[in-house]
Amino acid sequence: MENRSPVKYLYHLAKLIRQKHAIDILDVWDKQDLKLPQDPSDFVDDHTFQTACLIALEQANDPALGITFGQSITITHFGPLGAAMMSCACFEDAINLIFEYADVFVPFGVTQSQQKSGAKISALIPEISDAYTEFHALAFVTGAAQSFNELLGFVPKDIKAELPCSPLSEEEQALLPISLAFNKTQACFYIPKEVLALSLPRHDEVSKSQFVEVCQKIKKGLGQEEALSNQIIKLLDNYDSYPSIEQLSQTLNTSARTLRYRLKKEALNYREIVSQHRLRRANDLLQHSTLSIDQVAEKTGYKDTPSFYRAYKKAFGCTPAAFRNDRRS
Template sequence: MKDRTQDQTLALYAIKAVDAAEIRGFDCSSHIAAAGLHRHDLQDSQQLIPVENYLRLIDLLITESKVQGLGLSVGQHTALPEHGVLGYALLGSKTLRQALERLQRYVILYGEMLELQLQQQGDDAWIAVRTFRRPHMSNAVCCYLTEELVANLCNIGLDIEIGYQWFSRIEFGFRSPGYPEVYAAELGCPISYEHRESRLYFPAPLLEHPFECRSERTDVLCEQQCEMLLNDLQLERGLTSEIHHMLARAPENIPTIDEVATAFNMSISTLKRRLSDEQMTFRQIVLDFRLGMAKAYLQKSPLSANEISALLGYSDPPSFYRAFRRKFGLSPQQYRVQI
């Protein structure tokens, strides 16, 4: 069975698009319904919704609202922390290079829509952007996704204090959308169209620009969460993977089985039965998640075992030590010495 998290994205992106259209006086209610969504699907920005429904909604909003540069507006008004664990992983990076490399690796976590590649040649560096050609994805939607990404990347410039308009030139892999003056005003650099792929150029020395306000603790936490989510996509583990995705968004506040069942709109008995079909229990999922994160912290962070215990929501360190030893046959301290 194909893992459904690979075909889902955060409701955040649909919420932002609807807000951007409605603030201009456009009523999105009928379009939300036509896309197969409901208003209650768009109440929690960190809830997952199907990518196909999201893209259908974007297509409808672009076609009907006639808002010029809708993707630019959405990207501009989406701060990095709003992207959840991926946003915090970017903010926790040491340099712009590390942030872009992480974005390149983890962008797929929120749906197969965009593919990025960071490249460098001499004093020039660029980010190549390609859209996944999904069935029925219009050119307008491809344009929107690229617009949104570009504006999000411009926001990174604000976070590291190099300014919003930090690209030296941009080549778009699509025809001019008919409002080049909007692009020029927003992006502030030479822009051309109809290239083989979209490329965002900038001076290569910027790659080593540091993130001054980074937190090493947050950095380690979020990178490992992203890795676990990426592994889930590769393992294609169905509902188990979706619950892992939910746990990884708030590892210090592990939800109860009641809360998880409510989030997935099913009864506790149905949740247990679905997990049983995957030869898994909710308790085992939580335990595997916590101990998998613990191993990653012991390998890649300076955090003490007691700090890791608290970070993963254990009520007391001895409970964590016992669980770790049962799983791996070693205490956390012994495991760290051996790696």
């Protein structure tokens, strides 16, 4: 099933760009025949969301836009999910709700992995372009810090974050009251156990149940009970090299045997999913990078370039070089 993203984030981005740069992104989208729902509470498919976002980022040409966007996002932008999070008993309960309903209320996927010292929360940002990745990474870290402050009343100093971009200026770093590490492979947070156990000041179990019920209805209405194969594809987007099924099963908090069984029910296996993902990633690299064909083959996990050529031609009916030349022309 095709994933969908809240269109309100696009309208909010357009509003920020108009205020900061005096550029009417709505008019630009319209001229490029990009039709968005008029209702801000509606949703768009991921391809439309990504295309609209790329156009906006290109027009603004503002490396710090991700920080501005993240700072402007409050927990109320999550709608009933934000209200449910505010009503939770502890910080960990609120974080867990994000993972349950991120596919409905958040403009990109998130995942978590348990560690001895606490939890790692990562953003699953598609590798569309450097500008797209940097914008969403900065928005994720800045927006999450903002939400932490709203939930707890402060941002715990023990929280650390990593970013897949170059170091920020001193002025930009001052806007993020957490420890930052740069030039990493993904945007993520490390949250200690002590922080996860912190109580929330607005705990109300009755209100939480009511808002969670609303979240469930919205998710059901969108048909967002996502197939396991789609969840795996989202996770693979976040890896530089492909994990074994055993490694991936740990991320999904299950066993490799159970994972194989559940995929079999969808008439798929892990090898097929990886093969499809390699080809999709290859198309992105051929179209949006300057890597050579040999480098694309290596980056997408093929043992050699001839193997890459054979797999690509079998899938798409043309060679990787022909595809790249066609897109560039």
